[in-house]
Amino acid sequence: MRIICIGAGASGLCFAYKLQRSFHNFTLTVYEKNEGIAGVWRENTYPGCACDYEAHNYTYSWEPKPDWPSVYAKAPEIRKYFEDFAQKYALNQYCKTQHQVTGARWNDRDGVWQVQVRDLIIGSVINDTCDILINASGVLNAWRWPDIPGLKQFRGPLLHSAKWDEGVTLAGKRVGLIGNGSSGQQLIEALQPTVRHLTVFIRQPTWLLGPFGEEPRAYSEQEIDEFKTRPGLLLEKRKRFETRVNSYFGVCLKDSNTQAQIRDHLTCEMKKKLQNQDQEKLFIPDYGVGCRRPTPGVKYIESLTAENAEIVLGDIREVTANGVVDHHGKEHCFDILVCATGFDTSYKPRFPLVGLKGQNLQVEWSKDVKAYLAIAAPDMPNYFVFYGPNNPFASGAFLATVEFQAEYMLKFCDRWQTENIHSFSPKMEAVEDFLEHAAQVIDKTVWVDKCRSWYKSAPTNPRAVNLWPGSGLHYIEAISEVRADDWNITYKGNRFEWLGNGFSQAELDPTCDLAYYVRETDDGPFLSRAKRRKILTKSGQFNAKATPTGSFSLESMPKGREHSTRLDEVVAT
Numbered sequence: 001m002r003i004i005c006i007g008a009g010a011s012g013l014c015f016a017y018k019l020q021r022s023f024h025n026f027t028l029t030v031y032e033k034n035e036g037i038a039g040v041w042r043e044n045t046y047p048g049c050a051c052d053y054e055a056h057n058y059t060y061s062w063e064p065k066p067d068w069p070s071v072y073a074k075a076p077e078i079r080k081y082f083e084d085f086a087q088k089y090a091l092n093q094y095c096k097t098q099h100q101v102t103g104a105r106w107n108d109r110d111g112v113w114q115v116q117v118r119d120l121i122i123g124s125v126i127n128d129t130c131d132i133l134i135n136a137s138g139v140l141n142a143w144r145w146p147d148i149p150g151l152k153q154f155r156g157p158l159l160h161s162a163k164w165d166e167g168v169t170l171a172g173k174r175v176g177l178i179g180n181g182s183s184g185q186q187l188i189e190a191l192q193p194t195v196r197h198l199t200v201f202i203r204q205p206t207w208l209l210g211p212f213g214e215e216p217r218a219y220s221e222q223e224i225d226e227f228k229t230r231p232g233l234l235l236e237k238r239k240r241f242e243t244r245v246n247s248y249f250g251v252c253l254k255d256s257n258t259q260a261q262i263r264d265h266l267t268c269e270m271k272k273k274l275q276n277q278d279q280e281k282l283f284i285p286d287y288g289v290g291c292r293r294p295t296p297g298v299k300y301i302e303s304l305t306a307e308n309a310e311i312v313l314g315d316i317r318e319v320t321a322n323g324v325v326d327h328h329g330k331e332h333c334f335d336i337l338v339c340a341t342g343f344d345t346s347y348k349p350r351f352p353l354v355g356l357k358g359q360n361l362q363v364e365w366s367k368d369v370k371a372y373l374a375i376a377a378p379d380m381p382n383y384f385v386f387y388g389p390n391n392p393f394a395s396g397a398f399l400a401t402v403e404f405q406a407e408y409m410l411k412f413c414d415r416w417q418t419e420n421i422h423s424f425s426p427k428m429e430a431v432e433d434f435l436e437h438a439a440q441v442i443d444k445t446v447w448v449d450k451c452r453s454w455y456k457s458a459p460t461n462p463r464a465v466n467l468w469p470g471s472g473l474h475y476i477e478a479i480s481e482v483r484a485d486d487w488n489i490t491y492k493g494n495r496f497e498w499l500g501n502g503f504s505q506a507e508l509d510p511t512c513d514l515a516y517y518v519r520e521t522d523d524g525p526f527l528s529r530a531k532r533r534k535i536l537t538k539s540g541q542f543n544a545k546a547t548p549t550g551s552f553s554l555e556s557m558p559k560g561r562e563h564s565t566r567l568d569e570v571v572a573t
Contacts, residue, residue: 009039396472
């Protein structure tokens with residue numbers, strides 16, 4: 001079985017690990033365009049770059065790191081985690097860095113993908129083939145400049161958060177910053193204390209949720225030692241945080257008590273910090289909490305209300321040689337202009353991907369994005385994508401989702417390797433049914449509120465919201481089993497040729513127990529989904545009321561913050 005994986009970030013490394021752990025008789029090549037592995041955590045080097053997810057939970061579920069130095073990890077620390085992971089499990093043997101996939105075409109006669117790869121060191125093009133193609137390049141991997149007239153006319157240094165020039169000195173300079181998403185907020189907090197003046201241009205305010213876990217701080221040596229030596233201590237901490245993340249979907253239902261109470265609470269907290277009615281419209285959104293990705297914004301208000309900072313709300317008219325003209329026509333002059341305006345999040349492949357009937361997924365998804373459960377596309381045989389359209393980015397844990405997506409893909413790899421399969425691709429009718437159902441659920445969420453978000457390609461159309469219609473746990477359960485009836489599966493000849501000569505492989509292995517099913521008790525798997533779920537999730541062993549910090553609520557917010565209201569209800573669906 002020949003597999004090509006595109007990208008050696010968190011998803012690609014997870015796939016390589018799980019493939020290596022369970023399979024033999026395969027070849028795997030992971031093509032990575034950068035000089036090394038770790039994906040977005042290698043590419044992003046801007047000041048203040050960090051993960052707003054607690055470090056102990058920004059790991060693979062089976063690979064904890066007891067010695068994280070602080071509650072939230074900086075980009076270089078996360079990059080090292082993935083580099084160490086690859087080294088530990090010998091995954092670098094599969095990776096070819098500075099090799100960029102530039103095109104792929106499905107050859108239906110031979111049942112293979114023909115893949116073009118550019119060697120970025122010498123510039124030559126390699127033609128490779130594989131039986132199964134995995135796209136692990138990620139959603140946040142193609143940074144782009146904002147579409148603002150005159151942007152390239154600016155005479156000073158022009159920086160982008162995802163392509164940072166570390167040779168530019170910002171201290172003591174007049175700096176303009178465009179954007180107030182996660183990267184923008186981290187840049188605001190990092191730059192404001194050192195620059196001469198900071199002007200931030202935003203198109204709309206954003207909700208500030210505060211730290212997603214504990215308050216930011218360094219761990220003591222004693223804490224780190226206890227994480228290493230006390231059995232169960234770190235596991236309990238990780239489970240507590242993950243439980244809060246997995247309880248978040250109720251917040252996103254626009255008519256829920258949870259949404260109303262958290263919105264009231266956050267509004268009250270922001271007003272307390274501002275103490276200025278005139279500034280409220282600059283900071284407090286008029287859409288629901290979660291329409292855009294909520295951000296911690298720990299020092300956001302404090303930074304932007306400092307004497308050397310200002311905020312400008314509204315669209316930018318143009319960029320000039322000297323600075324930025326706002327929507328009122330006022331020109332703001334700068335020494336340096338920084339764009340924290342994100343990535344191309346259209347989900348289109350970054351290269352021509354031509355499947356059955358000559359259809360190019362780049363073209364198809366530029367018109368209408370249609371994917372199967374965020375992992376596959378119609379008429380794209382033997383092709384999987386990590387975190388494709390309708391993923392649970394807004395309601396689940398990123399790395400946990402990646403793990404379960406990898407396992408789903410490998411279930412198909414197992415079938416391909418053992419069942420004489422030529423190709424498999426999701427049926428269009430299954431995709432259409434899914435999208436119809438998804439739109440009905442999403443229409444009841446704050447994701448369709450009128451906000452600007454990379455979650456969606458149109459402001460209020462539920463079909464344009466590329467999120468999973470439910471919680472992260474809901475998604476994990478949805479992909480826990482392969483629904484073969486949703487797939488077009490073709491075979492190389494007789495579909496039962498895989499039965500072979502009539503002997504079980506166990507009979508040909510002299511070390512096997514040929515009576516393995518004879519036992520003293522029935523310890524076999526349970527045959528209903530409900531029973532399996534209860535056993536897997538240890539149903540009945542946890543008391544939610546006894547552990548309020550396990551739910552996403554005002555009670556579960558970091559200690560030390562004042563609350564104007566108490567949340568007693570978490571919406572369950």
